Amino acid sequence: MSGAPGAVVVTERSESAAVTALSRELGVPLTERVGRGIRLTGAGRAAREAAGRPGHVRVSAVTTAGEYVLPPILAAFLRQQRDLQVTIEVGNRADVLAKLLNEQADLALGGRPPVGAAIEGEPFLDNPLVLVGRPDHPLGSRRSFDPRLLSGETWLLREPGSGTRKATEELIAANGVEPGSIMNVGSNGAIKRAVELGLGVTMISQDAVGEELAAGQLALLRARGTPLRRSWYVLSRKDAPLPGSAQLFLAFLRSPATASMRARWSDPSRSLGRAGSESDPRPPFDAGSPANLAW
Ligand code: PGA
Numbered sequence: 001m002s003g004a005p006g007a008v009v010v011t012e013r014s015e016s017a018a019v020t021a022l023s024r025e026l027g028v029p030l031t032e033r034v035g036r037g038i039r040l041t042g043a044g045r046a047a048r049e050a051a052g053r054p055g056h057v058r059v060s061a062v063t064t065a066g067e068y069v070l071p072p073i074l075a076a077f078l079r080q081q082r083d084l085q086v087t088i089e090v091g092n093r094a095d096v097l098a099k100l101l102n103e104q105a106d107l108a109l110g111g112r113p114p115v116g117a118a119i120e121g122e123p124f125l126d127n128p129l130v131l132v133g134r135p136d137h138p139l140g141s142r143r144s145f146d147p148r149l150l151s152g153e154t155w156l157l158r159e160p161g162s163g164t165r166k167a168t169e170e171l172i173a174a175n176g177v178e179p180g181s182i183m184n185v186g187s188n189g190a191i192k193r194a195v196e197l198g199l200g201v202t203m204i205s206q207d208a209v210g211e212e213l214a215a216g217q218l219a220l221l222r223a224r225g226t227p228l229r230r231s232w233y234v235l236s237r238k239d240a241p242l243p244g245s246a247q248l249f250l251a252f253l254r255s256p257a258t259a260s261m262r263a264r265w266s267d268p269s270r271s272l273g274r275a276g277s278e279s280d281p282r283p284p285f286d287a288g289s290p291a292n293l294a295w
Contacts (some may be wrong), residue, residue: 006250030133039103042240054243056085060105062163064188066090067127068207069232070109072261077252084245102236106246108235111205114274118233122252123231125262129167131221132213140219147175147223154200155179159186167228168203175225192218203228207262258263 029045099105158165
C-alpha cells in the first residue's frame with residue numbers, strides 16, 4: 001500500500017513525532033504507554049472526538065445483556081445515529097469489567113452494581129430473573145409455592161463467573177432448596193433448550209425467555225420470592241470523561257425509548273404482539289439492519 005503511486009507514506013516514527021509535538025503544544029499528553037503498547041489518554045480521546053472523525057462507541061456487555069438486551073436497543077440507536085460506529089464485546093463479568101478498566105470499552109452493561117471505587121453504575125432497565133421449567137411442569141399451574149418444592153430437581157446453571165449463576169446459587173441457599181443435581185451449561189440458548197426438553201429447571205433473565213414463555217415452550221414457575229428483582233446497569237469509569245459518542249449512547253439508554261422497546265421483547269404478554277401490525281401500529285424494533293455495527 002505504501003508504495004502506491006501518490007501515496008503519502010506516514011512512518012510510525014514521523015507519526016509519533018507529530019503526536020509528541022501536538023501534545024507539547026497542547027500541554028497535555030495525548031497518548032500513554034501500556035505495557036508494550038500505546039493508548040490514547042482522556043485528552044487524546046477528546047482530541048479525536050473534536051477532530052470530527054466519525055464517532056466510535058465501544059460497548060462491553062455480559063452475556064445475557066449482549067444476547068438479548070443490546071441488539072434491539074442498538075438497532076434503534078443506530079438508526080438515529082447513522083454516523084456512529086459501534087463495537088460490541090460480549091463476555092463474562094470479569095472480562096467485561098477488565099475491558100472497562102483497561103479502557104478497551106467506553107461503557108459496559110452488566111447485571112449487578114459494580115464493586116470498588118473505579119467504576120460507577122446506573123440502573124437503566126429492570127431485569128427480573130424468573131424460574132422456568134418444561135412446558136408441562138407440574139408446578140407450572142401453581143400460583144405461589146414454597147421454593148423448596150424444587151428440591152430434588154436438576155438445576156441447570158450457567159458457567160462459573162456468570163451473574164445469573166451467582167443469583168441462582170444465592171436463591172437456592174437462601175431458601176434451603178436441595179437440588180437433586182446440578183448441571184453446568186455455559187449458554188443461555190442451550191439452557192433454554194435443555195429445560196424445554198425436560199432436563200431440569202433454571203433461573204434466567206426474563207429478557208432471555210419472553211418469547212418462549214409467550215409461545216408456551218417453557219412454563220413460568222412462580223415460587224415465592226421470584227421473580228428476583230434486579231436491574232441492568234450501564235457502567236463507566238469514574239476517572240475518565242466519556243467520549244461524546246458514548247455520551248449519546250448513554251443518553252439513549254436513559255431515554256423512554258429504551259424502556260418502551262424493552263416492554264416488547266421481554267414481557268410475555270406482549271412479545272407475541274405483532275408490532276407493526278394493525279392491532280399494534282408501533283414500528284417493529286428489528287426492522288432493517290444498521291451497517292454501522294461491528295460485533
Ligand atoms: P450473565 O450476566 O449473562 O453473565 O449471567 C447477567 C447478569 O449478571 O445478570
